[in-house]
Amino acid sequence: MGPSTGEELEALTREIMDQPPEVIERVKKILGQ
Amino acid sequence: MKKLKMIAISFWLLLPLALSSWATISARAQAEPFFKDKTIRIVVGFTPGGFYDRWARLIARYVGKHIPGNPEIIVQNMPGAGSVVAANYVYGVAKPDALTLGMPSSSIYMDQLVGRREVQFDVRRFNWIGTQDKRYMLFYMRSDTPYRSIDDVVKAKEPPKCGATGTVSTGYLLARVIEEALGAKFITVLGYPGGSKIDVAVERGEVICRGMDADPYFGREPFVSWRKKGFVRLLLQTGRKRDARAPDVPTLDEIMDQYKTPDISRRAAQVILAGAEFGSPLFVPSGTPSERVKMLRAAHAKSMNDPELLAEAKRGGWKWDLRPARSLKH
Numbered sequence: 001m002g003p004s005t006g007e008e009l010e011a012l013t014r015e016i017m018d019q020p021p022e023v024i025e026r027v028k029k030i031l032g033q
Numbered sequence: 034m035k036k037l038k039m040i041a042i043s044f045w046l047l048l049p050l051a052l053s054s055w056a057t058i059s060a061r062a063q064a065e066p067f068f069k070d071k072t073i074r075i076v077v078g079f080t081p082g083g084f085y086d087r088w089a090r091l092i093a094r095y096v097g098k099h100i101p102g103n104p105e106i107i108v109q110n111m112p113g114a115g116s117v118v119a120a121n122y123v124y125g126v127a128k129p130d131a132l133t134l135g136m137p138s139s140s141i142y143m144d145q146l147v148g149r150r151e152v153q154f155d156v157r158r159f160n161w162i163g164t165q166d167k168r169y170m171l172f173y174m175r176s177d178t179p180y181r182s183i184d185d186v187v188k189a190k191e192p193p194k195c196g197a198t199g200t201v202s203t204g205y206l207l208a209r210v211i212e213e214a215l216g217a218k219f220i221t222v223l224g225y226p227g228g229s230k231i232d233v234a235v236e237r238g239e240v241i242c243r244g245m246d247a248d249p250y251f252g253r254e255p256f257v258s259w260r261k262k263g264f265v266r267l268l269l270q271t272g273r274k275r276d277a278r279a280p281d282v283p284t285l286d287e288i289m290d291q292y293k294t295p296d297i298s299r300r301a302a303q304v305i306l307a308g309a310e311f312g313s314p315l316f317v318p319s320g321t322p323s324e325r326v327k328m329l330r331a332a333h334a335k336s337m338n339d340p341e342l343l344a345e346a347k348r349g350g351w352k353w354d355l356r357p358a359r360s361l362k363h
Contacts, residue, residue: 002167002312003337006330009161009314016142016307017157019300026301028147030213032200 066102067325071132073097075108075315076123078116078137084246086110087349088165088313089136092333095342099332104132117144117151124154129320131329136315139168140308158319160326163333166312168246169272170207171279173265175241183215183268183288192218196231196240199223204231207244207271210302214285214294232256235265242268251278271306 004012019027075093079085086108093106111119116137123135142156174180180193197204200223208219222240225231232255234240247270250256259265267282275284285306289299315333317326336342 003334004164004167004310004312005334006161006163006316006326009164009311010159012307012310013142013156013159013161016304017146019304022297023300023304024146026213026297027143027304030209030301030305031143031147031206032209 066100067131068100068104068328069102071102071104073100073104073106073132073134075106075134075136076119076127077108077110078112078119078135078141079110080112081110085116085136085138085313091342091345091349092165092315092336094345095339096332096336099335099339100328114151115144116141117149121151121153123316124159124318127318129318131317131321131325134162134315134317134329136313138308139164139311139314141311141314143305143308146304155319159316160319160321162315162317162326162329163337164310164312164314165337166248167272168248168309168312169270169276170203170244170306170309171247171250171270171276171282172207172211172244172268173242173250174268175235175238176263176266178241180242180268181266183211183217183283186211186217186219186268187215189218192220193242194220194222194240195242195244196225196234197221197223197243198225198227198231203246204228204244206305210285210305211269214289214298214302215292247272247276247278251276271309 075089077086077089089108093108097104097106111122113119119135120137120141123133123137127133145152145154145156174186174193178193180186180189186193195204195208197208199205205221205223208221211217212219219242222234225234228243228245228249231240231243235243236255267279269285269288270276270279270282271285273284273286275282285302289302294302317329
């Protein structure tokens with residue numbers, strides 16, 4: 001358990017969603033998509 | 034003519050009084066907090082009784098007193114498609130008036146990232162209010178097997194057989210990440226209806242390992258008894274730092290350093306495991322007035338320090354961890 005603020009989650013969301021296409025493709029491959 | 038003159042005089046005499054009354058009413062309306070006499074609904078993307086639901090109900094009992102106007106807070110469960118149904122509803126159907134909050138899965142971003150057709154939201158446009166917890170994972174293995182470390186699994190001729198509920202479950206995802214990042218192999222048996230059924234299968238020897246959230250492992254049966262008997266051992270954990278409850282168990286980051294995992298695999302693993310940071314997150318949709326978002330964020334932050342909430346969380350066996358949110362960058 002450990003709280004995080006809305007601002008911290010927004011920053012993390014941007015970081016995750018702004019990954020380069022090759023990383024996204026690798027994620028899809030790992031998940032078998 | 035005389036009558037008209039009287040009406041005109043009366044109008045001008047009464048006008049200041051009318052204006053003054055209007056100004057008083059208007060000022061009172063402006064000073065009245067928006068949330069006064071309102072009801073806020075938290076839409077949880079899972080069924081009652083689970084971890085998400087428990088968190089939503091705990092927050093609902095305390096956050097209202099920290100919001101100006103002290104609104105009533107209720108919880109509504111809207112399960113379906115791993116919380117995509119609830120996220121779609123809060124994002125696209127509910128009014129963006131700050132009276133409907135969503136609590137989706139910690140990995141809701143993954144559904145958008147991999148392009149699931151059901152997704153009708155953009156997580157970049159969520160107004161996150163905050164989260165209460167982090168959900169680091171760990172991986173356990175039966176102690177009476179030859180796999181005493183992740184190294185043993187990597188070198189094994191015969192992959193260990195692990196249990197998982199489905200292809201978006203913690204157990205499945207963690208096994209795939211370990212395979213990708215470290216070159217280990219697992220046979221994952223899918224289809225168990227819940228984690229407790231996997232644990233029973235481990236006791237029977239049908240499967241011998243499982244990836245799961247850390248908190249239940251340290252807080253409830255059968256794990257308490259298992260730990261006393263040494264029935265299983267932990268092979269890794271996914272937190273940034275070693276959990277104080279498992280100081281001898283290496284983190285995935287440490288093992289990836291040891292294996293010199295290529296950057297792309299490491300980043301993909303971090304994206305998949307970043308869900309742990311979101312815990313049980315709360316959001317309101319885009320278009321919600323920014324001053325209300327600020328009020329909700331402030332109230333959430335105050336709730337996290339509310340002595341009564343902390344006491345209830347403690348009574349419920351939830352350990353409070355104030356580690357800051359993890360960044361994907363090292």
